[in-house]
Amino acid sequence: MIRWTDMRKDLHDLPLASCSLLAFGEPTHREPSFGWVRNELFAGLAGAGFRSIALETDRVAALRVDDFVKGGAGDLDEVMREGFSHGFGGMETNRRLVAWMRDHNAGLPPQEQLSFHGFDVPTETTSAPSPRRCLEHARDYLGLDLDLAGLSGSDEQWSRTEAVMDPAMSVGATVEADRLRSLADDMLTLLHSRAAERISQTSRAEWLRARTHLTAGLGLLRYHRQAALRLEKNTRLSRLFATRDALMAQNLLDIRSIEGRRGATLVFAHNTHLQRTPSTWSLGDIHVDWPGAGTVVAPLLGEEYVFVAGSLGRSGALGLGDPEPGTHESVLQDAVTDCALVPTGAATAARSRTDVSPQQGYFPLQQAVLDTADAVLHVRDGDAVTGPAGLTAALAGAVSGR
Numbered sequence: 001m002i003r004w005t006d007m008r009k010d011l012h013d014l015p016l017a018s019c020s021l022l023a024f025g026e027p028t029h030r031e032p033s034f035g036w037v038r039n040e041l042f043a044g045l046a047g048a049g050f051r052s053i054a055l056e057t058d059r060v061a062a063l064r065v066d067d068f069v070k071g072g073a074g075d076l077d078e079v080m081r082e083g084f085s086h087g088f089g090g091m092e093t094n095r096r097l098v099a100w101m102r103d104h105n106a107g108l109p110p111q112e113q114l115s116f117h118g119f120d121v122p123t124e125t126t127s128a129p130s131p132r133r134c135l136e137h138a139r140d141y142l143g144l145d146l147d148l149a150g151l152s153g154s155d156e157q158w159s160r161t162e163a164v165m166d167p168a169m170s171v172g173a174t175v176e177a178d179r180l181r182s183l184a185d186d187m188l189t190l191l192h193s194r195a196a197e198r199i200s201q202t203s204r205a206e207w208l209r210a211r212t213h214l215t216a217g218l219g220l221l222r223y224h225r226q227a228a229l230r231l232e233k234n235t236r237l238s239r240l241f242a243t244r245d246a247l248m249a250q251n252l253l254d255i256r257s258i259e260g261r262r263g264a265t266l267v268f269a270h271n272t273h274l275q276r277t278p279s280t281w282s283l284g285d286i287h288v289d290w291p292g293a294g295t296v297v298a299p300l301l302g303e304e305y306v307f308v309a310g311s312l313g314r315s316g317a318l319g320l321g322d323p324e325p326g327t328h329e330s331v332l333q334d335a336v337t338d339c340a341l342v343p344t345g346a347a348t349a350a351r352s353r354t355d356v357s358p359q360q361g362y363f364p365l366q367q368a369v370l371d372t373a374d375a376v377l378h379v380r381d382g383d384a385v386t387g388p389a390g391l392t393a394a395l396a397g398a399v400s401g402r
Contacts, residue, residue, distance in 0.1 A: 033385035035093025051263030062118030134217030172224030
C-alpha cells in the first residue's frame with residue numbers, strides 16, 4: 001500500500017511549489033481505494049502547508065461538516081447523514097476523513113485548522129431540489145421581508161423527476177421562477193453593498209455562509225432554467241451537465257478566494273470534473289458531451305492548477321478484471337506494484353480500454369486526458385488498497401461516533 005513517505009517522492013516531480021489547487025481525480029465512485037489514497041495524501045499535504053480539502057459533494061450541506069471538523073457540536077453519525085449529498089456520507093473513507101480532521105484540528109488556532117468544503121450542487125441526473133431554503137437563509141441574514149415560499153411553491157414540484165427530465169413539466173421558466181431569480185440577484189447585490197455593516201454585526205464567517213447559500217440558490221434556479229429548455233434529448237442533457245460543472249467551477253474559484261491566504265487546497269472528484277479536456281458519457285441511446293469544471297478552472301489558475309488523473313487496473317468492487325494488453329491501464333499495471341504516481345508519458349502509445357460496461361461506472365483513460373494531466377495515480381488492484389495504516393491507527397478511536 002502506498003504511504004505518504006513514498007508518495008512524497010513521487011510528488012517531487014509535480015509543480016507543487018506554484019500549486020494552489022491540487023486536483024486528484026478518481027475514475028469511478030464505486031472503488032473505495034481512491035478514497036483511502038486521498039486520505040493518506042491529504043494527511044501528508046496537511047503537514048506541507050495545505051489547509052483545506054474540497055470534495056464532490058453539495059457545498060451548502062458541507063458547511064455542516066466544516067463546522068464539525070473545527071470542533072462544532074453534533075456527532076459523527078449525524079454529520080455524515082446531513083453534511084454530504086449524492087450518498088457520499090455513507091462511505092467509510094469519508095467518515096474516516098472527517099473524524100481525522102476533527103482530531104487533527106483539536107487545539108490548533110483557527111488559522112492553522114483544516115477546512116472542509118463541498119464544491120458540488122445537490123443535483124442528480126434526474127432531479128434537482130428547490131432553491132427555497134437557500135434563498136430563505138440569505139433573506140433572513142439580510143433581514144428582508146420577502147415571501148419566497150409563496151413564489152417557489154411546493155418543494156416537490158421542483159425536485160420530482162419530471163421537473164428535470166421533461167421540459168414541459170419544469171418550473172424553471174415560469175413567471176414565479178423568473179421573479180425568484182430577479183430577487184436573488186437583488187439580494188446578492190445587497191449582500192455585497194452591506195458587507196461591512198453585516199460583517200461587523202455578525203462575522204465574516206456568517207457573511208460567507210449567507211453568500212454560499214445565496215449563490216447555491218441562484219445556481220439551482222439556473223439549473224432549473226436549463227431543464228425547461230425544449231431541446232433534443234442528448235443536447236439537453238449535455239447542457240444540464242455543463243451547467244452543473246460550470247457551477248462547480250465557480251464554487252472552486254470561490255473556495256480558493258476564501259482559502260488563498262491560508263494555504264493550498266486538495267480537491268477530490270471524478271476525473272470527468274477535474275480533467276482539462278471535455279468529458280463524454282454514454283448509456284444506451286444517451287450520449288453526453290460537456291466541459292467539466294477543470295476545463296474552466298485550469299486555464300484561469302494556470303500553473304496553480306495541478307491535475308492527477310486516477311486510473312484503475314482491476315477491482316472486485318466493480319467486477320473489473322485485468323485490462324486487456326495494449327491499453328493504457330495495462331501498461332500501468334506492468335509499471336506499478338500496488339498503487340503509485342506515474343508520469344503520464346508512461347501510459348502513452350497505447351489505446352483506451354474497452355472491457356468495461358457503463359454499469360460498472362469506470363471511465364477508462366483516454367489519450368486526450370493523459371496529454372493534459374500532470375501525472376497519473378494508478379491503482380493496480382483496488383481490493384489490495386484498504387485503510388492505510390498511517391490513518392487507520394490515528395483514526396481507530398475517532399470513528400466510533402463521538
